[in-house]
Amino acid sequence: MRAPRPAAVALALCLGVAAGPPAAWALGRPSASIGARPSAVGTPAPVPATVTGDGAVRAQPAPARAVPRPGQVPVRVRLPAQGIDAKVVPVGVGRDRAMALPEDARRAGWYRFGPRPRDGVGSVVVAAHVDSRVQGRGAFYPLRGAKPGDRVEVVTQDGRVTSYRVVAREMLSKRALPLEELFRRDGREVLTLITCGGRYLREAGGYQDNVVVTAMPMGAGR
Amino acid sequence: MIGRRTAAIGIAAAAGLVPLAFAAPAQSAEEATVSVLHGVPDLTVDVYANGEELIPDFAPGTLTDPLQLPAGTYDLAVFPAGEGPDGDPAIEANDVEVPGGANATVVAHLDANGDPTLSLFANDTSSVAAGQARVTVRHTAAAPAVDVRAGEQPVFEGLENPNEDSTDVAAGTVAADVVLAGTSDVAIGPADLDLAEGTHTIVYAWGSAEDDNLALATQTIGDLHSAPSAVPAGSAGLADDGSVMPGWLVLTAAVGLAGAAAAATRLVPARARR
Numbered sequence: 001m002r003a004p005r006p007a008a009v010a011l012a013l014c015l016g017v018a019a020g021p022p023a024a025w026a027l028g029r030p031s032a033s034i035g036a037r038p039s040a041v042g043t044p045a046p047v048p049a050t051v052t053g054d055g056a057v058r059a060q061p062a063p064a065r066a067v068p069r070p071g072q073v074p075v076r077v078r079l080p081a082q083g084i085d086a087k088v089v090p091v092g093v094g095r096d097r098a099m100a101l102p103e104d105a106r107r108a109g110w111y112r113f114g115p116r117p118r119d120g121v122g123s124v125v126v127a128a129h130v131d132s133r134v135q136g137r138g139a140f141y142p143l144r145g146a147k148p149g150d151r152v153e154v155v156t157q158d159g160r161v162t163s164y165r166v167v168a169r170e171m172l173s174k175r176a177l178p179l180e181e182l183f184r185r186d187g188r189e190v191l192t193l194i195t196c197g198g199r200y201l202r203e204a205g206g207y208q209d210n211v212v213v214t215a216m217p218m219g220a221g222r
Numbered sequence: 223m224i225g226r227r228t229a230a231i232g233i234a235a236a237a238g239l240v241p242l243a244f245a246a247p248a249q250s251a252e253e254a255t256v257s258v259l260h261g262v263p264d265l266t267v268d269v270y271a272n273g274e275e276l277i278p279d280f281a282p283g284t285l286t287d288p289l290q291l292p293a294g295t296y297d298l299a300v301f302p303a304g305e306g307p308d309g310d311p312a313i314e315a316n317d318v319e320v321p322g323g324a325n326a327t328v329v330a331h332l333d334a335n336g337d338p339t340l341s342l343f344a345n346d347t348s349s350v351a352a353g354q355a356r357v358t359v360r361h362t363a364a365a366p367a368v369d370v371r372a373g374e375q376p377v378f379e380g381l382e383n384p385n386e387d388s389t390d391v392a393a394g395t396v397a398a399d400v401v402l403a404g405t406s407d408v409a410i411g412p413a414d415l416d417l418a419e420g421t422h423t424i425v426y427a428w429g430s431a432e433d434d435n436l437a438l439a440t441q442t443i444g445d446l447h448s449a450p451s452a453v454p455a456g457s458a459g460l461a462d463d464g465s466v467m468p469g470w471l472v473l474t475a476a477v478g479l480a481g482a483a484a485a486a487t488r489l490v491p492a493r494a495r496r
Binding site for chain 2: 013015020022129132138140179184198199210
């Protein structure tokens with residue numbers, strides 16, 4: 001068998017130099033998304049039924065969700081496997097109807113217009129900064145490392161701990177974020193943790209993606 | 223108050239009533255959602271639709287649950303309780319058109335002069351922006367024009383029977399009262415209104431100023447909420463995942479490609495010689 005020509009060897013080497021390092025770089029990056037967000041349906045959700053007229057007459061209609069449940073307000077969120085442990089405060093919407101996160105990047109915000117832990121229905125949304133110019137890393141900086149199976153604990157005002165299991169972590173473009181689904185108020189209960197991620201382009205509004213972690217109540221069917 | 227016929231039916235989504243026995247399956251597209259409010263003081267009534275009794279012993283100040291009714295045309299009549307449908311109705315409205323898909327409230331109430339009448343109001347069930355609540359006020363009382371205030375600030379001004387006014391506000395509890403238009407003479411209230419996010423609260427002023435029995439009734443339509451528009455959660459770029467390949471890697475790859483091209487030019491003539 002003849003020795004390979006030197007030129008052929010050089011060709012192979014150079015192609016290796018051209019393709020190898022970029023491929024290694026691409027493979028070495030953490031994968032953006034892992035696991036699958038569960039569909040809203042699956043277990044029959046206890047959606048409050050609209051009464052379809054029996055002609056019954058009563059004094060006043062009971063407004064939906066009028067019953068105060070202060071005990072179920074989240075006050076702390078923990079994701080021990082990633083070192084997340086943050087105080088949670090109720091938040092609403094701010095400028096341009098965007099979810100309003102706490103000024104303090106070390107704190108997380110719970111979307112107070114949506115479901116609460118143990119409601120048994122809808123998406124409990126807790127979001128926190130990945131970072132801030134003033135404070136550096138934020139409460140949810142480690143969120144992009146979350147993996148399916150990680151345990152999440154939400155402490156509520158009544159001192160109870162509600163545990164969830166991560167089922168999905170996704171890197172979703174802010175321009176195509178499924179907001180109606182992430183903030184849904186019906187369907188099966190999930191905990192949705194949100195922060196920023198992806199590329200940071202200062203001239204294009206900063207972070208281009210949201211990191212979305214979906215967790216299911218532990219002990220709930222799966 | 224006998225035999226009065228009203229023409230308050232010029233509102234976009236008209237509504238009507240029919241005994242449940244005629245109701246079509248709940249998922250039919252040809253249905254309307256109709257609630258009924260009794261806002262005539264001191265008169266307990268039976269409500270009839272197309273000659274059939276729909277609501278017996280309907281007491282002032284009460285509101286029915288929403289009814290799912292087939293689209294169609296209905297004759298409505300209200301009789302003093304127990305008198306039966308053979309005499310003259312206290313109030314009636316005939317040929318009331320009920321379009322499919324409408325959400326409406328039928329209100330039996332006094333007009334500005336104190337005579338009983340029926341009005342039909344279309345209920346706005348369009349989405350409310352995140353963090354907001356919709357509030358509507360309907361003047362269905364025997365009273366002059368009024369202003370409606372929240373925390374003593376006028377929100378709706380110069381509202382007359384049987385008109386309504388509506389706005390979307392930040393969700394929360396407000397102390398509402400009703401004053402004679404342009405004055406601070408409180409006619410009703412103050413009352414705490416819980417304007418829950420993503421809902422439509424409809425407030426009815428009913429009764430009679432002359433008889434000193436003005437009151438408020440409320441109706442709430444839920445599930446009109448919207449999601450927030452975004453979740454801005456970072457500002458420093460510390461977690462930039464660098465989806466753009468670093469420059470030195472691009473350079474290395476370019477050098478490799480150039481070398482490969484050079485080697486290839488030497489290989490091709492070598493083959494050609496064979």
